[in-house]
Amino acid sequence: MFVCVCSAVSDRQVERALDEGADTLDALAAKTGAGACCGSCRPLLLNLIDEHRYTPALAA
Secondary structure (H helix, E strand, O other), X not given: OEEEOOOOEEHHHHHHHHHOOOOOHHHXXXXXXXXXXXXXXXXXXXXXXXXXXXXXXXXX
8 A cells, every 4th residue: 555645655655664673753754755746645654563562463
C-alpha cells in the first residue's frame, strides 16, 4: 500500500527504512522521499514511527 502518493513510497519501503534506523520524519524523507512533498502523509508516517518504536522485536 502506498503511504506517500507524491513520492510513490510503500509501507514496505517505510518499514525497511525504519528497520535501518530512520526514526524521524526527516530521516524517512531523506531515505525514502516520503513526507517531503505535500506533507499529507506525515500523520501516517508519525504513526508508523510510533508503532515501530513501541513494538517489541519478535524473537527469531
